[in-house]
Amino acid sequence: MKITDVRACQPIAADSPDDWRTTIGQILVAIDTDAGLTGYGVGGGGAAGIHVIEAELRSALLGRDPSPVEEIWDDLYDLMLPYGQAGIAIMAQSGVDLALWDLRGKDAGRPVAQLLAEDGMARIGEPLPTYITVWDGLAEAQAAGHRAFKLHVERNAGPDRVQRVIDTVRESREIVGPGVPLMVDAWMKWDLETTLAVAEGVEGLGVEWIEEPLPVHDIDGYRTLSRESAIPIAGGEHEYTARAFQHLIDERLHQVLQPDVCWCGGLTELVKIYRMARGTGIRVCPHRGSEIWSLHALAGLDPDPLPESGRPWMTWVGGQPPIVNGMVTLGDRPGLGVEIDETALPGLDRG
Ligand SMILES: [Mg+2]
Numbered sequence: 001m002k003i004t005d006v007r008a009c010q011p012i013a014a015d016s017p018d019d020w021r022t023t024i025g026q027i028l029v030a031i032d033t034d035a036g037l038t039g040y041g042v043g044g045g046g047a048a049g050i051h052v053i054e055a056e057l058r059s060a061l062l063g064r065d066p067s068p069v070e071e072i073w074d075d076l077y078d079l080m081l082p083y084g085q086a087g088i089a090i091m092a093q094s095g096v097d098l099a100l101w102d103l104r105g106k107d108a109g110r111p112v113a114q115l116l117a118e119d120g121m122a123r124i125g126e127p128l129p130t131y132i133t134v135w136d137g138l139a140e141a142q143a144a145g146h147r148a149f150k151l152h153v154e155r156n157a158g159p160d161r162v163q164r165v166i167d168t169v170r171e172s173r174e175i176v177g178p179g180v181p182l183m184v185d186a187w188m189k190w191d192l193e194t195t196l197a198v199a200e201g202v203e204g205l206g207v208e209w210i211e212e213p214l215p216v217h218d219i220d221g222y223r224t225l226s227r228e229s230a231i232p233i234a235g236g237e238h239e240y241t242a243r244a245f246q247h248l249i250d251e252r253l254h255q256v257l258q259p260d261v262c263w264c265g266g267l268t269e270l271v272k273i274y275r276m277a278r279g280t281g282i283r284v285c286p287h288r289g290s291e292i293w294s295l296h297a298l299a300g301l302d303p304d305p306l307p308e309s310g311r312p313w314m315t316w317v318g319g320q321p322p323i324v325n326g327m328v329t330l331g332d333r334p335g336l337g338v339e340i341d342e343t344a345l346p347g348l349d350r351g
Contacts, residue, residue, distance in 0.1 A: 009347030043095020097266025116300030
């Protein structure tokens with residue numbers, strides 16, 4: 001089998017927020033082969049990500065056998081070494097890598113999760129518990145059947161923000177009730193002092209983790225948190241490649257790792273991260289883990305899967321299993337199991 005074309009576009013759904021149309025806009029990658037199979041993946045980086053694929057990665061892939069996916073990952077990474085060990089370049093490569101994994105599964109006639117499961121026993125057809133991420137509408141999410149919740153609290157600003165976050169968590173605990181998993185996400189907006197004060201203030205409220213309290217570059221801050229915060233620290237959705245996660249694991253900077261398969265380098269890197277974390281006591285809990293691009297890894301590799309709710313505006317990804325009563329169930333279609341209506345996606349033209 002040989003690669004005959006590599007195509008990419010940025011699908012725009014009617015209700016996608018501005019940042020997903022522009023700065024971190026999701027791109028769809030299609031890789032065609034002379035066997036008649038097309039693999040699909042999603043990456044990031046918007047127009048810049050598409051440029052990386054069209055100007056650099058496409059020519060390195062045309063005519064190549066798509067099957068040695070990990071070897072291709074290394075070659076593409078090497079190609080971009082002068083400018084792209086993180087960020088947009090790796091987001092673009094993530095889409096390519098996922099499309100190659102989709103081809104690998106389709107060629108084998110098996111779901112990717114089945115290829116990943118070392119005992120061959122992927123959790124296909126088995127409902128997995130999820131958690132939902134909310135900015136507002138916690139009670140509505142609970143009424144809709146969700147059973148575990150993460151609050152985005154980064155909008156609280158100003159001198160009283162610590163108290164406002166603590167109040168929000170207390171009110172949220174009253175809404176969801178005791179024993180229900182509850183997490184908070186600061187989306188890199190806090191500093192060390194704020195984080196330690198929040199961690200102390202929410203003790204006893206059953207917060208399972210505080211997510212991304214500090215910018216990713218604040219290694220010293222995370223070192224301090226790993227020693228002093230009584231609440232586990234989560235992070236990693238803005239880290240790129242398994243090498244970055246190796247560092248987080250070696251230094252034990254996070255207790256929960258949240259790689260985003262569409263940004264961190266693709267499934268090749270997510271698989272490495274799962275293997276690196278095994279036996280360390282550090283949990284892998286992928287960002288947007290219920291989206292079908294990640295869900296195969298959760299179903300095939302994760303001893304204690306807790307997929308995060310996906311982005312509801314990515315309606316152009318056909319084949320995405322819905323979350324029903326807080327559970328998501330991976331189907332058994334070959335490859336990643338996505339169904340893309342190319343006629344609805346201008347820009348994904350066949351050359
Ligand atoms: Mg987050």
